[in-house]
Amino acid sequence: MAFIWGKEMKMTVKDEGVLIFFILVPLLYPLLYSWIYNNEVVREVPVAVVDNSRSAESREFIRKCNASPDVDIAYYCKNLEEARELIGRQRVHGIINFPSDFAKNINRGTQAHVALYCDMSLMLNYKAIYMTVQGVSSRMNSNIQIEKSNGFTDRDDEITTKPLDFDEVQIFNPTGGYGNAILPGVLILIIQQTLLLGIGLAAGTAREENRYGYLVPISRHYNGIFRIVGGKSLCYFMVYCILSAYLLLVIPRMFGFTIMASAQALIGLMVPYLLSCIFFGMTISCMIRYRENVMLIVVFTSLIFLFMTGISWPKNNIPAFWQGVSWIFPSTFGVRGFLTISSMGGTLNDIKPEYEALWLQVIIYFLTTCAVYQVHINRVIDHVTHFGKHDK
Amino acid sequence: MFSKIIHIAGRECRQMFSNPIYFFCMIAFPIFVVSFFTTLMDDGQPVELPIGVVDQDNTGTTRHLTRMLDGFQTSHVVGHYPNVNEARNAIQRGEIYAFLLIPKGTTAGLMSQKQPKISFYYNGVVMLAGSTTFKDLKTISTLGSAAVGKTKLSMLGKTDKEIVAFLQPITIDLHMISNPWANYNVYLSTTMVPGLLMLFIFLITPYSIGTELKFGRAKEWMGMADNHPLIAMLGKLLPQTLIFLIIFLGFEFYIYHVMGFPHPGGVLPIILLGVLAVVSAQSFGAFAFGLMPSLRMSMSVCSLWAMVSFSVAGATFPVSAMDAPIQALSWLFPLRHYYMIYQINIFNGFPIEYAWIHWVCLLAFAILPLLVMRNIKRSMLEFEYMP
Numbered sequence: 001m002a003f004i005w006g007k008e009m010k011m012t013v014k015d016e017g018v019l020i021f022f023i024l025v026p027l028l029y030p031l032l033y034s035w036i037y038n039n040e041v042v043r044e045v046p047v048a049v050v051d052n053s054r055s056a057e058s059r060e061f062i063r064k065c066n067a068s069p070d071v072d073i074a075y076y077c078k079n080l081e082e083a084r085e086l087i088g089r090q091r092v093h094g095i096i097n098f099p100s101d102f103a104k105n106i107n108r109g110t111q112a113h114v115a116l117y118c119d120m121s122l123m124l125n126y127k128a129i130y131m132t133v134q135g136v137s138s139r140m141n142s143n144i145q146i147e148k149s150n151g152f153t154d155r156d157d158e159i160t161t162k163p164l165d166f167d168e169v170q171i172f173n174p175t176g177g178y179g180n181a182i183l184p185g186v187l188i189l190i191i192q193q194t195l196l197l198g199i200g201l202a203a204g205t206a207r208e209e210n211r212y213g214y215l216v217p218i219s220r221h222y223n224g225i226f227r228i229v230g231g232k233s234l235c236y237f238m239v240y241c242i243l244s245a246y247l248l249l250v251i252p253r254m255f256g257f258t259i260m261a262s263a264q265a266l267i268g269l270m271v272p273y274l275l276s277c278i279f280f281g282m283t284i285s286c287m288i289r290y291r292e293n294v295m296l297i298v299v300f301t302s303l304i305f306l307f308m309t310g311i312s313w314p315k316n317n318i319p320a321f322w323q324g325v326s327w328i329f330p331s332t333f334g335v336r337g338f339l340t341i342s343s344m345g346g347t348l349n350d351i352k353p354e355y356e357a358l359w360l361q362v363i364i365y366f367l368t369t370c371a372v373y374q375v376h377i378n379r380v381i382d383h384v385t386h387f388g389k390h391d392k
Numbered sequence: 393m394f395s396k397i398i399h400i401a402g403r404e405c406r407q408m409f410s411n412p413i414y415f416f417c418m419i420a421f422p423i424f425v426v427s428f429f430t431t432l433m434d435d436g437q438p439v440e441l442p443i444g445v446v447d448q449d450n451t452g453t454t455r456h457l458t459r460m461l462d463g464f465q466t467s468h469v470v471g472h473y474p475n476v477n478e479a480r481n482a483i484q485r486g487e488i489y490a491f492l493l494i495p496k497g498t499t500a501g502l503m504s505q506k507q508p509k510i511s512f513y514y515n516g517v518v519m520l521a522g523s524t525t526f527k528d529l530k531t532i533s534t535l536g537s538a539a540v541g542k543t544k545l546s547m548l549g550k551t552d553k554e555i556v557a558f559l560q561p562i563t564i565d566l567h568m569i570s571n572p573w574a575n576y577n578v579y580l581s582t583t584m585v586p587g588l589l590m591l592f593i594f595l596i597t598p599y600s601i602g603t604e605l606k607f608g609r610a611k612e613w614m615g616m617a618d619n620h621p622l623i624a625m626l627g628k629l630l631p632q633t634l635i636f637l638i639i640f641l642g643f644e645f646y647i648y649h650v651m652g653f654p655h656p657g658g659v660l661p662i663i664l665l666g667v668l669a670v671v672s673a674q675s676f677g678a679f680a681f682g683l684m685p686s687l688r689m690s691m692s693v694c695s696l697w698a699m700v701s702f703s704v705a706g707a708t709f710p711v712s713a714m715d716a717p718i719q720a721l722s723w724l725f726p727l728r729h730y731y732m733i734y735q736i737n738i739f740n741g742f743p744i745e746y747a748w749i750h751w752v753c754l755l756a757f758a759i760l761p762l763l764v765m766r767n768i769k770r771s772m773l774e775f776e777y778m779p
Contacts, residue, residue: 009476017688029696035715037701061562087569088742091731111557114564120571121735122710127523130566138534139563144561163540164502165509166533168526171483173516178709181519289413290606292599292687296417299695300591303584303702304428312575314489314521317438319431323521338487343517346484 003075004231011202012239017291018205019380021198026243033186034255037277038055040177045128046081048092054388055103057140061114064136065096070128092117094129097300106144106378116221124178150298172344173258184343185311187247189302191240192277192331196298197326199236201279204291225373229282229366244270248342269337269349276330278364286372309335333357393623404600408631417592417663418632421693422639425588427579430651436575438524442467444479444491447472451499457536461492463530465531469529472563475512481516490514492532502540510536520576531532569652570739582734584644585708590673591698595637595676595691599732600628601768602687610772617641621769625761629674636670664744665733672757679757682764685771703728729753 012018047065051058065088066073077083083095095117105112118126118131142161144328152158173180210217216228248266252259269362288294315336318326326332337354340346348355408414435488445458463537464471471488475480493511503510512529515520545555571578604610617624644666647653655662676697681690702724704711711722722728728749736747744751761768 015690020692030417033703034699036700036718037709037714039713039715041712062662071770088736088740088746090736107553109557110633113560114560115489115567116564117412117567117569119735119740120568120574120579121739123574123576123709124713126574126599135565135764137564139772141559141561145558148558158506159507160541162537163505164498164533164537164538165507166530167509167511168530169511169513170516170522170526171480171513173519173522176516178519181517223442260456292602294415294689295695296413296592296595296599299595300421302424302699303588304425307429311518312520312580313433314438314441314518315486316440316442316521317433317435319434321426322432339517340486344484344515350481350484362547374763 001227001231001234004228005235008202008232008235009238011205012198012235015202015205017201018198021194022239022243023199025197026194026247029190030183030187030247030251031254034179034183034251034257034344037177037179038182038255040175040178042124042128043069044072045070045125046092047074047094047096047129047381048075048077048086048392049073050077050080050083050095050097050316057103057106057112061098061136061140062096064139065132067134071132080117086184087117087119092124096133097345104304109148122185129285137227162220176299180343182311183251183255183257184252184339185306185309187251188273188335188338189306189309189331191244191247191274192280192305192329193255193298195274195277196281196284197242197294199278200285200294200298202283204288204294205283207289208291216373216380225370228373229369229376233275233278233282233369236281238371240274240278240296244274248338250341256344261342262347264346265346265351267361269334269341269351269355269358272355272362273330273334273337276358276361277334279369281329281364282369283365285374305329305331306335308332311335311339327357330358330361333361344392396617396623397627397630399657400554400613400624401617401630403613404628404631407600411603413745416636417596419639422643425586426643426646429585430453430577433577434656436573436577437466438521438576439465441466441490441521441525442470442488443525443529444471444473444482444488445469445494446474446476448475448636449494449498449646451631452753453499454494456493458492458530460535461528461532464528464531466524466552467633472656479513482776483513487644489518489521490529490531494582518741536689550720561648570656570741575650580707581647581686582653582739583705583731584702585647586640586669586730586734587591587698587702587705589636589643590642590669590701590727590730592697593670594677594680594694595630596632596700597629597674598687601633601678602626602690603679604772605685605775606687610775614769614772619769619773621765622762623770624772625765625768629678633670633674640666640670655738657738658741661733661737661744665730665738668751668758669726669730672754675725675761678761679764682761682767684700685767685775695724698727701725705729705731707731723753726754726757729757 012022049062051062062073065071076085077086080095082095083092086092087095097115099113101116102112114137116130118129120126145161146157149157149160151160170176263285308318308329309323309332310318333354337351340351435768447454447458458469461467471482473482473491476493482488491513493513495508497511498508499509510533514526514529516522535662541559542555542635545558550558604613613628614624644662648655648662677694680693680765684690684693703709704718704725705727706722710721733747733748734743
């Protein structure tokens with residue numbers, strides 16, 4: 001077992017391809033990713049204004065929009081056609097249009113309308129514009145109500161405009177940012193995907209170097225499944241213990257992502273996660289005939305796995321069929337568990353279903369790995385005895 | 393010359409039949425990807441998201457508020473919790489995405505005009521679920537306020553029209569151009585799926601060129617083209633272009649025609665973009681191999697390029713909000729141009745000249761391999777495969 005472990009370790013360092021996937025990608029890719037999202041939120045989305053009212057009220061509205069952090073009034077246009085042109089040229093992402101009777105309606109006591117046109121090609125831009133305009137209109141509404149309601153004191157006015165006060169608290173994501181939400185999941189996924197790539201590449205190489213295309217070389221060191229599986233997985237596990245520490249402890253601190261995991265919870269989750277990824281990778285690796293094929297099979301799955309975890313599209317809305325499919329992969333439980341313990345400060349108890357599922361996967365994939373290697377060992381033995389007869 | 397190209401194309405077809413990985417990466421996986429994304433977000437918008445209520449007041453008014461919340465399409469009240477801690481634990485366990493806190497004395501305070509305060513807490517980690525539930529909870533709170541005002545005003549003998557005008561002097565008419573349902577399937581599938589299809593093209597192209605070296609067939613291949621690299625490449629890539637075109641245009645037909653995704657730009661930009669996306673992705677793959685004539689290196693670079701594409705395409709997080717160096721780098725990714733052309737010419741229906749610079753960029757990607765033709769030829773004739 002130690003021999004196989006040593007050989008695998010040596011290969012990890014010597015084989016350039018494995019080195020890239022085991023060391024270089026996990027080391028550098030998160031840095032790039034964090035850099036892309038490090039601004040977290042969308043600010044100052046450019047908007048065009050078509051003001052047919054040209055009144056004190058409409059100008060107040062525009063001023064308040066411009067003063068908000070998320071919207072920037074970039075252009076004043078004569079008509080909608082001109083503003084539409086600006087959307088086509090990507091100069092603005094929304095149009096605020098005041099009809100000519102805007103001020104008249106307000107002062108007359110009938111409802112005034114503001115038309116808001118949003119470019120829907122980017123949800124975050126749309127959200128920024130819509131939320132801002134809505135906020136501005138509700139603040140102006142309050143002021144108008146106060147003028148009309150003839151309260152005696154300021155407190156009267158407050159109560160008239162807002163009889164029921166409310167507070168909104170976004171928890172577990174203090175910046176409300178995109179990176180903070182999506183990166184923890186991506187980090188966990190990187191662990192699984194690079195393991196699949198690295199193990200697959202190593203297995204492909206082993207088969208190519210083998211004269212007869214077998215996964216297991218003909219050697220006296222390789223005559224027990226548990227030795228082979230144990231030796232190899234121990235090597236991967238050791239390398240990834242260090243990498244996980246870097247990915248999950250160093251990277252989030254470098255970029256200031258929310259991280260609240262206790263050591264106990266983190267170890268409790270990561271041990272079964274790494275093991276299930278390793279055995280899953282080793283099971284898959286038997287299908288790799290040529291070393292480069294592994295990239296064709298694994299790379300595209302990253303995005304699919306990410307969507308399956310429910311980090312983007314909520315998991316309650318994933319159709320039952322895909323929910324079932326997602327249970328096959330360690331990343332589904334790994335990401336969910338990690339978000340709970342790290343982003344939401346949960347304990348190991350909160351992720352009981354996840355780590356139980358992961359341990360179940362460890363057992364199942366360990367058995368399948370053994371089965372796969374047994375098949376390959378049998379083939380080698382067949383081969384040897386077959387040729388042995390020939391020689392006689 | 394044409395007969396040579398056809399001849400090489402025939403040889404390529406035989407190779408594709410003999411190695412099953414081609415079938416998987418060119419037909420099976422792409423179809424799987426298309427069906428995955430389009431069925432995953434079939435609802436269009438998240439519906440019936442589980443939320444909780446911490447109702448410490450427990451009066452007719454607060455229960456009415458809870459019922460109203462439950463009545464929204466996007467929210468579904470699944471749990472009542474005695475206090476904030478338990479509700480927070482439920483969020484941590486993943487049972488709910490948000491909860492509404494109604495403290496004791498809310499109704500009494502409302503009646504005696506003491507401006508009571510209710511709070512809602514929503515999970516910012518699952519962003520889409522968080523913002524969707526947030527919207528519902530905000531509507532409820534506003535409606536709660538409005539209900540009080542309405543009762544008071546109708547008591548004074550105001551008409552409904554007057555009440556509306558008093559409670560909401562300014563209203564916003566929201567026009568969501570092209571996607572009035574805020575349908576996430578329309579929003580995400582139109583960029584994520586092409587991105588994945590381009591990923592397959594990115595990888596298969598250097599794979600098919602590189603395996604010539606790997607299996608020692610490079611000289612035979614070059615020989616068939618009289619050592620003319622352009623003919624060799626054209627012949628080799630032609631069958632792949634045809635298959636990928638069928639897949640890509642089939643995908644576009646499926647989403648725009650069968651699923652009815654909005655495409656006011658019409659058919660012409662859809663077809664042009666489909667063709668150009670396939671060709672530019674193939675060219676990028678060939679270019680990557682020409683620069684680094686090693687199977688592994690070129691495929692690694694293409695994988696990296698394809699995965700980073702999804703972020704820098706700017707479909708989920710706007711490029712304009714990224715750091716300046718990344719904004720500049722985004723020009724080097726075909727998917728970025730694909731997305732820009734899609735949203736300007738197809739989704740928003742502006743004429744092609746509005747996105748001309750992105751069309752030019754995609755065309756530039758398409759002719760990139762011409763720069764490395766000599767390199768490809770040299771590597772095919774002189775290099776040995778190194779694992």
